[in-house]
Amino acid sequence: MYEISFRGVGVTRKEEGRAIIDRDGILDGRSMVYLKQICAERVLLLENHIFVTEVSAFCGRLSKCLKYVDMTGNNLQGTIPALYRLLSSPNLETIIFISKLYENMMTSLDRKKRVMLTPLESKIPSQIHRAKSLKRRQNKQSHERSCQSRELPFLNDEHQTDGILKLYVSRNLKTVIFHFDYGSLSMSRKRRLMNAHSLETFVLRYGHKGLKDFTGEVFGVEHIKNLDFSYNDLSNVTLRAFEHFTGIETLIFSHTNINALFMSRESNRLFRVTTCLKSLDLSSNSLSELSTGTFRDNHRLESVYLRDNHFQTIPFDISLTPQLRLLDLSKNAVVQLSRKQRQQLDAHARLVADFHLVLNENILSCGCEAVPFLLWLSQTAVSLDNNGNYSCVTAQGQVSYTFAYRDTQALWRICYGKFYLWFSLVLLALMVTCFLAVVFISRHSNYFRAAIFRIFNPTFRMKTRVDYPIAVSIGYAERDYRFPFHHLLPFLERDLNLTTYVRDRDSLPGQYVASAIMDAMQSSWRIVLVVTAAFLRDDQWAEFTFRSAVYSQSLSNPAQVVLIVEERLRNRLPAHLLAAVTDDNIVRLDQLRMCYELKQRLRALLLHG
Known part of the structure; x- marks a missing residue:
């Protein structure tokens, strides 16, 4: 049958x-x-x-x-x-x-397997095959021994050699699937599976406590390809417990309570012997970290299931798994992936076209700090579950979805626009302030020089109008005496109540002209030069007057010289005169007359300068 x-x-x-x-x-x-x-x-x-x-x-x-x-x-x-x-x-x-x-707990994937x-x-x-098989069995002599008297392997000390418990199995055994919901068995002793050369699939799921104390060695398991120890207790585990499972291709350690500290330190050594490993399931173990170099020797690894743990990021280096096609990080503590890991995932997706990343049931961040990550979700070539739409938490603590922030430029403006607006305004204000400061310093360079000089010479002070016997000394060309005498002089003396000096009126009889000019300028608070075409072209004392005015200026009275010049003569002023007089002390007029502008400028320069 x-x-x-x-x-x-x-x-x-x-x-x-x-x-x-x-x-x-x-x-x-x-x-x-x-x-x-x-x-x-x-x-x-x-x-x-x-x-x-x-x-x-x-x-x-x-x-x-x-x-x-x-x-x-x-x-x-x-x-x-x-x-x-x-x-x-x-x-x-x-x-x-x-x-x-366990039958009721089996998933659709378990049922499919x-x-x-x-x-x-x-x-x-077929009938022929059954007939031949029956004939062979009839021709074969067999002696049925009593079941009660037959010795049971693995139950007494006769099957122990050098402290190693032996379990004899059929030489043809290929698949063992045990799902129990009761009992407990310690794995602290050495064990050996005898004749297990054909065994490829070994599933041993226990109930409440199940297998525990994985501190002993298991021999004879080199040919096992599919190993499932789910729902056992791996809280006490050592490296030697699995060092002989060298042929493993599919390893399932879900719901095992495997020691998190042990995995954070020794996971690289644990998987070092499983060089043929293609699929690994570490789901539901409360793991938060794997040791550095994990999967360094697992170049054939294609699937890694890390669902329902406490990982905050990808716990291993993606570059160590060149054939990885599926990474399940669902239901973890992932908030966002770092820039380095995003770059590694993009590089891996270019090598493995069908690479799939599962991030469902993670509470991702859709706050301002996650803008690069949200942008990556919408642009990456990595295949994501749920089309890359995940639950996320905003900066205000509200639950949203990553699809709501696909317009990352708008999110960037919300997050950083205000900051950069204020930054731009502050930068603009700083630039304007610096520009005005440069202009101010360049126009009042003499005052700043005097201030610096005062630092090195505390007795130094700026002179005021009371330090001079003459308030204003007027220099002009003899041919153009009408404007200085009939217009300028009355305004200074009557309106501004200033003492003035004009050469034709106040010089002593017989006094040398050069000495008179020099004495007047050195005794005056301000020197007003009325620059006309005749003064520049025909007056014999023009050059002497200009240079004397320049030399009269000092750090204690840097704005001593004031120029009144017609606009058309601006470019004809001597270079040494322009270099010594600031722009504020040059009054430009369309024509030489006592206009409102001239009066106000003179009031400011002579009374408050």
């Missing part, structure tokens, strides 16, 4: 208490008295309310023919010895024990 299948046979859940008395729900030699004499390759006992399996259940002829056993959906208890018996069946290839609790291992419709061999 090829397959025997029982589904939904046995007492209901409400009658399990009575089943202890009438032994309904207990799989033993008596309930299997007929089945164990049948040579069947596949036995499926699904959802039959079996809660106890005894050693005597699987023995005799059945144990020699069995290749596939599936007891999914039963409330299994007291089953361990019977499992050891099954594992040593000579032709066994696949054994599946999934309790009813199980379907791949267990077809819903078993392939029944």
